[in-house]
Amino acid sequence: MSTAAQSVSATYDTVLRRNPGELEFHQAAKEVLDSLAPVVERHPEYLDAAILERICEPERQIIFRVPWVDDAGRVQLNRGFRVQYNSALGPYKGGLRFHPSVRLGTIKFLGFEQIFKNALTGLPIGGGKGGSDFDPKGKSDAEVMRFCQSFMTELHRHIGAETDVPAGDIGVGGREIGYLFGQYKRLGNRYESGVLTGKSPAWGGSLARTEATGYGTVIFAREMLATRNASFDGARVIVSGSGNVAIYAIEKVQQFGGTVVAVSDSSGYVYDPDGIDLDLLKQIKEIERGRIADYVVRRGGRAELRTTGKVWDVAREPGGVKVALPCATQNELDEADVRSLIAGGCLAVAEGANMPCTPAAVNLLHESDILFAPGKAANAGGVATSALEMQQNASRDTWTFEHTADRLEQIMINVHSQCKETAEEYGAPGNYVLGANIAGFVRVADAMLALGVI
């Protein structure tokens, strides 16, 4: 083994030893570290400064108690997290996830991914992530508000427009950001708009932020398809999930002439061979906070709800699938699902969610020559537009939808070309995983070197 490969493997051993039981974090760290031996080979200065080991260790991890009172007057308790991972390039930046599955290891995997994703945008943002095991599903607005107020009562002392700027993720959308900002503003008696992103455009948010993650993923996939002279025009597409990322991925696919024939939620998936009715889906998910089962009922017999199997099985239906966009959650697409995609003639997979493909799925995608865009590149449009929101807040300005969406498109085109060119430079053309990991890492590593041992 070369010295570089030995250092990479020693760093991974340290990650395992220091973070026992945090399987998702181990998975995310391994995926990045596996790409880095050729980089540290070329840059021994990274090894001398222990950049690999330092980049895997969060600068700060905060865990706190979040008590709140439900509508029946009972005291409830959740756990809150904020992992301030790396601030070499700018204030910590990354979303908050509210979901019952959230553990420290979940937030660490997401925060670690965020470092490289944010670096790929080319904008001055560091990496962080937070959240709670609180489940907003089935809670009243008043309960969500009381939870958010309690969560922010602790979090506010750790964040700030120049320090750490949270936003949304699974379970945290415009409603939650509103309640969180309200409490932050009240505690500090300051209207510090830039402390959170994903705000409503009615009070300091950016136009196009809601659409940005889904739009960006599809723009990235379009760029990737173009390298094989293919496009979304006339394509059958499977999208998993039915939340914010999925909805705006569907919208962009439709704008590009494709047909999304399936979506999912935790209860199953919908097969809608004529193409998803997006207005109906938005009404049910964004306004009524309903389920895809309601969509099927109101679609009048044109769509089918399936509660066994997985959304990727749709690839085996007549017509197959050209593009798959996993937009739900981590490890939702495995090796068996890739076999379905291969059987359906799939050309490209782009991750709208964070780490939705298992490592075995990614290996098989690479072997089978299906184009594969990892989330840290393909879904960077959300956080990039958050950085544009920070710019607008700092200059007390608001941009038009068109201007913001144009900037987003340009950023995604740049992220794509960086990944593609870096993969080529390192002798692995078409390997977007390698390209994204190396390009993101080098930007952060160079900043860390310049800032000294901190």
Ligand code: GLU
């Ligand atoms: N949660 C999103 C992500 O995974 C967005 C974070 C942000 O806007 O800060 O990148």
